[in-house]
Amino acid sequence: MSRMNRESMLVVDNVTKRFGGLRALNKVNVEVKRGEILGLIGPNGSGKTTLFNVIMGFYHPEEGRVLLQGEDITDLKPHQIARRGVGRTFQIVRPFGDMTVLENILVSGLFSVPRGGEHRKIEDRCHEILKITNLTERINDPADELSIAEKRRLEIARALALDPQLLLLDETMAGLTHAEVDQALQMISGIRKEFGLTMIVVEHVMRAIMSISDRIVVLSEGRKIAEGTPKEVSENEQVLTAYLGHRKGS
Amino acid sequence: MAFELLAQTIINGLFIGFLFGLAGMGLTLIFGIMRILNFAHGAIIMLGAYTAFWIFILYSINPLVAILIGTVAGLIFGVVLYMILVNRLVRAPALASLLALFGVSMILENSMLNLWSPNPRSIPVDYPTISYGLVTISGSRVLVSIVAIAASVLLLATLKWTRFGRMIRATVQDSRAATLMGVDVNKVYALGFSIGIALAFLAGGLLALIYPFEPFGGLQYALYSFVVVVLGTLGNPAGCLFAGLIIGLIHSITGSYWTLNMSPAVAYLILVLTFLLRPGGIMAGRE
Amino acid sequence: MRGIGFNSLTMSLGFLILIGIYGMVADTATTSYLHAMVELMILAYSLNLFTGLSGYANFGHVVFYGLGAYTVSVSAVGLSSMGMSLPTPVYVLGAGVFAAIFALVIGFPILRLRGDYFAIATLGINEAVRVTICNTKELGEGRGIYILGLVPSYDIKMLYIQLLLVAFAVVVTTHIVLKTKLGYGLRAIRADEDVAEIMGVNTSKYKIMAYALGAFFAGLAGGVVTLQFACSFPEYLFIGRSVDMFSAIIIGGIGTLLGPLIGSVIFWIVKDALLIQFPYFHLIIFGVALIVLILFFPRGIVGLANRVLAKRGKVLE
Numbered sequence: 001m002s003r004m005n006r007e008s009m010l011v012v013d014n015v016t017k018r019f020g021g022l023r024a025l026n027k028v029n030v031e032v033k034r035g036e037i038l039g040l041i042g043p044n045g046s047g048k049t050t051l052f053n054v055i056m057g058f059y060h061p062e063e064g065r066v067l068l069q070g071e072d073i074t075d076l077k078p079h080q081i082a083r084r085g086v087g088r089t090f091q092i093v094r095p096f097g098d099m100t101v102l103e104n105i106l107v108s109g110l111f112s113v114p115r116g117g118e119h120r121k122i123e124d125r126c127h128e129i130l131k132i133t134n135l136t137e138r139i140n141d142p143a144d145e146l147s148i149a150e151k152r153r154l155e156i157a158r159a160l161a162l163d164p165q166l167l168l169l170d171e172t173m174a175g176l177t178h179a180e181v182d183q184a185l186q187m188i189s190g191i192r193k194e195f196g197l198t199m200i201v202v203e204h205v206m207r208a209i210m211s212i213s214d215r216i217v218v219l220s221e222g223r224k225i226a227e228g229t230p231k232e233v234s235e236n237e238q239v240l241t242a243y244l245g246h247r248k249g250s
Numbered sequence: 251m252a253f254e255l256l257a258q259t260i261i262n263g264l265f266i267g268f269l270f271g272l273a274g275m276g277l278t279l280i281f282g283i284m285r286i287l288n289f290a291h292g293a294i295i296m297l298g299a300y301t302a303f304w305i306f307i308l309y310s311i312n313p314l315v316a317i318l319i320g321t322v323a324g325l326i327f328g329v330v331l332y333m334i335l336v337n338r339l340v341r342a343p344a345l346a347s348l349l350a351l352f353g354v355s356m357i358l359e360n361s362m363l364n365l366w367s368p369n370p371r372s373i374p375v376d377y378p379t380i381s382y383g384l385v386t387i388s389g390s391r392v393l394v395s396i397v398a399i400a401a402s403v404l405l406l407a408t409l410k411w412t413r414f415g416r417m418i419r420a421t422v423q424d425s426r427a428a429t430l431m432g433v434d435v436n437k438v439y440a441l442g443f444s445i446g447i448a449l450a451f452l453a454g455g456l457l458a459l460i461y462p463f464e465p466f467g468g469l470q471y472a473l474y475s476f477v478v479v480v481l482g483t484l485g486n487p488a489g490c491l492f493a494g495l496i497i498g499l500i501h502s503i504t505g506s507y508w509t510l511n512m513s514p515a516v517a518y519l520i521l522v523l524t525f526l527l528r529p530g531g532i533m534a535g536r537e
Numbered sequence: 538m539r540g541i542g543f544n545s546l547t548m549s550l551g552f553l554i555l556i557g558i559y560g561m562v563a564d565t566a567t568t569s570y571l572h573a574m575v576e577l578m579i580l581a582y583s584l585n586l587f588t589g590l591s592g593y594a595n596f597g598h599v600v601f602y603g604l605g606a607y608t609v610s611v612s613a614v615g616l617s618s619m620g621m622s623l624p625t626p627v628y629v630l631g632a633g634v635f636a637a638i639f640a641l642v643i644g645f646p647i648l649r650l651r652g653d654y655f656a657i658a659t660l661g662i663n664e665a666v667r668v669t670i671c672n673t674k675e676l677g678e679g680r681g682i683y684i685l686g687l688v689p690s691y692d693i694k695m696l697y698i699q700l701l702l703v704a705f706a707v708v709v710t711t712h713i714v715l716k717t718k719l720g721y722g723l724r725a726i727r728a729d730e731d732v733a734e735i736m737g738v739n740t741s742k743y744k745i746m747a748y749a750l751g752a753f754f755a756g757l758a759g760g761v762v763t764l765q766f767a768c769s770f771p772e773y774l775f776i777g778r779s780v781d782m783f784s785a786i787i788i789g790g791i792g793t794l795l796g797p798l799i800g801s802v803i804f805w806i807v808k809d810a811l812l813i814q815f816p817y818f819h820l821i822i823f824g825v826a827l828i829v830l831i832l833f834f835p836r837g838i839v840g841l842a843n844r845v846l847a848k849r850g851k852v853l854e
Contacts, residue, residue: 056735082737096728107725110718111737162737287653338832344652348594349783350831356780356824364817469776473664476657515668518661525658526646 008067009034009166009198010055015064017050024050025061026222032166037192037199039213039230041206043243046219048202049091052168055200056088057081068166083112087159091171091202093151095143095158102139104154105129109161126161132194133157133187149180153187160191167191167199173208181208188212210234218242254384259506260499265391267498268398269456271491273471274478275405276449278490281479282422283442284340289351291450291475292468293358298324298454299371299463300362306373313373314397317455324451328444336443337436355468362465370462394456401452402491405445409487418442470514474501477521545794545854546712550705552798557701565693572697572765574805575704576758580778581785581797582707583754587747589792590720592727593648594656596779597663601752603774604639605632605759607670610682610769617687625689629699629760636756640749648744651730660776667774681770688764696765703761707754711794714750715854723747724792781808784823787830790839794854799838 012030016023025047032038040048053059055066057078065074073081087108096104102123109122130136133153138146143154152172159167169188173181185208191197203209209216210230218226218233220242226233233239273295280288288294301323306316335354339347377389409415420428421438429435457463457471478497482489497517504513553575560571580602588595609628616622647658670676691699714720722743725733734740763769781804789800811819834841839853846852 058731077739078731078734079737079739082735088735090732094729094732096725096732098728099724103721103724107721107733107738108736110721158736281653287656289656335828335832342831343592344656345588345592345594346831346835348596348653348656349787350828352596352780352783353824353827353831356827357821360818360820360824364821469664473661476661480654480657509672511672512668515665515672518665518668521661522643522646522658522665525650525654 007033009036009069010200011067012051012055013065013067015051015054015061015066017047017054017059017061023222025054027064028219028222028224030217030224032198032200035196035198036214037188037201037212039209039216040200040202040219041204041209041216041233042219045221046242047222048219049170050222051219052088052170052200052202055081055168056086079111082108082162085163085165086168087162087164087166088168089152089155089159089170089172091174093148093155095146095151095154097142097144099143100140101130101135101143101146101154102126104143105157105161107161108158112162125163129157129160132190133160149176152176152184156187156191160195165198167197169199169201169203171202171204173203173205176205181205184208185212255506258385259502261385261387262391263499263502264495265387265395265498266460266501267495268395268402268491269453269460269494270474270478270497270501271494272398272402272449272456273453274475274482274490274494275402275487276446276453277475278479278482278487279405279418279449280443280446282486283418284336284439286336286339286347286351287344288446289348289472290355290358292470292472293355293362294324294327294447294450294468295454295457295471295475296362296463296465296468297327297358298451299458300366300454301451302455303371303373303458303463313375313459314393316373317397317452317459320455321448321452324448325444327451328447329440331447332440332443337439340439359465359468366465368464368466370464370467371458372462373458375459388460390459394459397456398453401449402487405449406488414441473514474517477517477524480521480524546708549708549712549795549798553701553704553708557698560697560701561694568693568697570809572693572700574801575697575700576762577781577785577805578798578801579700579704579707579758580755580782581789581801582704582711583751583758584779584782585751585786585792585797586707586711586714586754587751589786589796590714590723590727591744591747593744594652595659595748595751596656596776597659597661598751598755598782599774599776599778600659600663600666601636601640601755602759602762602778603666603670603769603771605636605756606763606769606773607676607682607759608632608635608756609688609760609763610684611676613684613687614682622688625691625764626699628688628764629703629757632760632763633753633756636759637749637753640752641745644745644748648741648748663774663776667771670774671771677769679771681768683768684763685767688767690767691764693765696761699764700758700761703754703757706757708794708798710750710754711797712854714747715794719743719746727792780820780823780827784827786837787827787835788837790837791835793837793839796837796839803838 008031010032012028015025015028017025028051042048050059054061057073057076060075065072068084068086073084096107105126106123109126113122130139133156135150135153135157138150146154156172173184176184189212201209201213213230215228216230216233217224218239225242226236226239277288277291280286298320302317302320305319306313335350339350375390377393379389380387409418417433417438420431420433421435425435474497478490478493481496482493500516500520501513504516556571560568584595584598587593609632612628612631643662647655650658671679676682722733722738725736725738726740726744730740759773785800785804786797788803789798790796808819811822815822843852
């Protein structure tokens with residue numbers, strides 16, 4: 001395909017994923033350019049999480065492929081995709097509860113590097129990441145004991161320790177207070193500057209997604225219904241109906 | 251002769267199969283509702299056998315009545331076990347609940363050993379046998395099958411048509427959604443667990459009519475039940491009956507054409523093969 | 538924190554040396570007592586390597602112990618029929634290697650199963666192997682295989698030393714596993730397998746590595762026991778034996794370095810005392826204790842100790 005140029009970090013090419021008779025994703029095409037933040041929005045059940053799971057290799061699509069920097073990763077396993085530089089956070093936080101904050105991060109640090117990586121060096125980098133995500137004070141606490149905002153930051157820190165090129169953020173801000181959302185936004189742009197990361201961000205907090213995304217893709221019932229800058233998308237008729245229609249329904 | 255042996259084998263297999271199916275149903279009901287694998291299932295089946303045995307011996311009443319009283323006792327035992335222990339296991343990690351129920355198994359088996367000695371027992375009744383040519387059918391097996399079928403049908407009908415059954419099915423599907431729909435999930439857990447235990451008592455009582463039993467004899471039946479529920483898809487009572495028949499047939503065919511001692515090994519081999527061939531269907535996929 | 542982890546290793550190895558010396562100077566009865574305790578310790582550590590770290594309930598762990606035992610007896614009988622014999626350490630190593638190979642073969646299918654399904658499958662395999670042995674003429678059926686005179690016989694003190702070497706090896710292996718990628722990967726799997734996979738952990742590979750490693754040490758223990766009693770019985774594969782191992786790692790602290798050691802010693806002493814006091818009730822008491830521990834002290838003695846030590850900024854492993 002001609003769209004597969006060097007500037008693409010990730011290409012989701014005509015992907016269809018079915019569960020029984022239901023098409024969770026229906027011929028979805030998404031391209032993420034190197035260095036950009038792509039916002040992914042859509043009503044509940046529109047296929048956002050399914051798309052993340054397809055990219056991560058948890059689900060294998062019936063049709064279509066996923067390309068990471070030109071390489072076909074459709075049939076790889078999640079850990080292989082992770083080691084190729086894709087990090088992900090979870091909407092419902094899932095820290096390794098009985099491990100300390102540092103150990104949580106060490107896991108992805110240790111496994112991201114090829115064989116023979118030096119333990120010391122990895123640990124140093126983990127300390128660096130803890131500083132950026134503002135978790136240094138809790139370094140030796142069990143992850144279970146963190147507050148919800150801290151657990152969300154731990155999710156991000158853990159993904160960062162993978163040394164990713166592409167970061168998938170799944171509703172990092174749900175349930176946070178207004179001030180906490182601001183902090184999170186600051187942290188995300190800080191991360192972008194520091195690591196030069198490409199990101200796909202799923203978010204229900206509209207204020208947040210509109211302010212950090214370069215471009216936005218809208219999914220509804222497994223289909224892509226719109227794509228464009230935040231401004232274009234927010235004025236799109238189809239998007240408004242999809243959202244409002246859904247709100248009425250639920 | 252060869253035909254008679256085959257016919258006899260198949261008939262025996264089907265009759266015992268209903269009992270295996272019944273034993274599996276209790277296990278699968280509990281798993282479906284609470285996502286807990288009752289590791290004490292075998293010991294509880296044995297306890298059911300002893301309960302029916304002692305009611306029969308002490309009050310010298312009709313063995314079927316003794317088994318039914320035993321089943322009610324099982325229901326009560328289930329409620330007590332739920333209140334003391336099992337309610338704490340619902341949200342515990344799988345390893346913890348498996349080990350705790352393993353502990354229950356130890357307590358029950360060794361209590362039975364201390365109370366009633368390691369000697370095998372059985373309910374000594376002779377029902378007339380039915381003969382047809384060289385094929386004979388023992389009356390007790392027929393009786394056991396009829397009771398097992400009746401109990402299975404009763405359970406399936408309850409699940410399908412009563413309000414309580416709908417509550418159970420909703421919980422099996424999605425306990426969180428069931429809570430939102432106004433189902434008292436704790437009550438469903440307690441009752442569902444107790445019914446599962448009552449079914450195990452019933453299976454144990456019926457078993458005592460055809461086979462001898464002893465305190466540590468439960469492991470074999472627990473393993474058969476595991477095989478039955480896995481074959482019939484965990485959490486699906488109707489599938490159990492069908493799987494029970496298959497395992498009954500295998501049990502009986504191995505016994506007739508090889509040696510009865512190898513029958514458990516063959517059953518476990520089938521278990522492992524099921525795991526191998528249907529990993530997608532039986533893997534606990536999340537999200 | 539590292540330094541204290543090292544202390545846990547020193548403490549474990551130091552303890553083994555102490556009971557080693559004591560066992561050498563004590564009378565034979567005491568040595569036998571310690572021998573049985575160390576055997577339990579090895580089994581507890583081998584179970585801990587897999588179940589303790591990965592959280593996968595393996596109720597069929599004794600199958601590896603039993604297979605190790607039968608490897609020694611079968612190969613001793615086979616070799617002697619050809620007029621050959623091997624040095625005992627070779628038999629023991631062979632037992633471990635065979636158990637590990639068996640683990641690799643069955644691990645491939647059953648490690649794809651999670652939680653309860655895995656537990657069922659391990660039970661099934663254990664029973665299938667046991668029933669097969671009981672019904673195979675060549676394997677001595679229910680009577681077992683006797684190898685008296687076919688292998689060089691040692692007195693209990695020599696065997697005790699061999700067993701202690703295995704114990705040393707399993708403690709050091711556990712320490713290394715805990716400090717390296719394997720340990721981190723397994724603990725991540727125990728906490729959340731899907732997330733571990735997303736953090737780059739090749740979960741299938743790490744699970745099977747730990748499974749085979751645990752099997753190896755259980756096989757070694759089975760090998761030494763066969764040499765000790767000069768026979769192997771189907772009873773070695775009796776599921777009830779798992780009770781002791783599980784109790785030991787739960788008492789001590791599951792997934793830790795010191796836990797299996799502390800747990801085995803306490804379990805063994807208490808079991809011995811209970812056995813004398815209440816010969817018929819001790820297993821009932823253990824059942825109750827197991828449940829109470831799981832519900833109220835899921836992290837065992839090491840976990841309790843760490844709660845106290847944490848205030849001083851120290852931690853045991």
